Amino acid sequence: MRSKKIGVFIMLFISVAVLSGCASNSGPIKSETSDGFTIVTSFYPMYVETINVTKDVPDVEVINMTQPQTGCLHDYQLKPQDLKTLAGADAFVVNGAGMEDFLADVIKQEKNLKIVEVSEGIDLIKDESGEDNAHVWVSISNSIIQVKNIADQLSELDPDHAAAYQSNAAVYIAKLEAEKEKMHASLDAVSNRDIITFHEAFPYFAKEFNLNIVDVIEREPGTAPSPKELEDTIKLIKASNVKALFAEPQYSAEAAQTIANETGAKVYSLDPGVTGEADESADDDYLKVMDSNLKSLEEALK
Structure with missing residues (x-):
């Protein structure tokens, strides 16, 4: 009987140790x-x-x-x-x-x-x-x-x-x-408000600052535009006064750069603020992202 109790105790101890080990590696x-x-x-x-x-x-x-x-x-x-x-x-x-x-x-x-x-x-x-x-x-x-x-x-x-x-x-x-x-003080007086963005992250931002999104390079992030979509965007830029393409730092700008090479438009960065280090220093990250976006827009549109 005593040996059985000891065996049960050992099994319980091993189970707790295993579970504790899993927890320590589980984040x-x-x-x-x-x-x-x-x-x-x-x-x-x-x-x-x-x-x-x-x-x-x-x-x-x-x-x-x-x-x-x-x-x-x-x-x-x-x-x-x-x-x-x-x-x-x-x-x-x-x-x-x-x-x-x-x-x-x-x-x-x-x-x-x-x-x-x-x-x-x-x-x-x-x-x-x-x-x-x-x-x-x-x-x-x-x-x-x-x-x-x-x-x-x-x-x-x-x-x-x-x-x-x-x-x-x-x-x-x-x-x-x-x-x-x-941002309004800087952007409200801008006359050229036509931009092309990388994907569908910026409609609310554009509405906030009265910008006109003429086209979106990648409707689905991470999915490269087809040759036909690239061609259509290039034609659109050539037929309009769009001078600025806005890629996002989270994704490759290859498609945007291809369009820029064909049209003479320049590639800038707009950040939706979705990446960063999740620690106490992150409290001002959104404000820093907006400052960076403002500088990009000032350079691109003024």
Whole structure:
């Protein structure tokens, strides 16, 4: 009998050790004994907005679910690691508007997880196929709405820190408003407003600053345009006054450069702000991206 008990104890000990070993290699999973409030964000723009709302709030942890280099979540497939991370979360901050195609699977798997969908109240733009364009955060005005939504919904979920969330949101929104005002002061007087972008990330940005997107080089990111599409874009540029092509730092600019070589147009950069390092230094990343975008537009259009 004693030998059987010892055998059972050894098996239990081995099981615990194995499970502990798996946890140590499984990434940012909330400890089951944690008394804090854990927030998971779906991708980098949501992470930047959320860490500004939760800045210096005690016992609140923010984890970005996807790799900061993932970019937009086009066709992103949930990994077992993602579900483990979400299992330890108190709230999941998502862009919504169709960006996270996997959201239905998350809701099905984690029925008690609180979803903070931050694009609520934003007027969505339809793309050519009639689907909602989800890149709402690229507009500063929309980013402000998202920050307000994050603060309001976190305040409901974690009322002990509601005052801090609202105060942080007000500070960050003031910075966003100042950035928007600076960009408008520079861009509102520009006469040439025709641009060609890399993919469908910039309709809200263009609406914000009254820019006219004449054409999009790649409708689906990562999918090279066909020879016919390249030819059509080249003809369009030659027949118009478009002088600027805007590629994104997250993708190869090969197609844009090919068009530029054939037309004499120049290639510049516009960044939708979807990549970066998910750490405390990321709080000003969106503002830095907008500063960089402003410099590109000033050089291209003035």
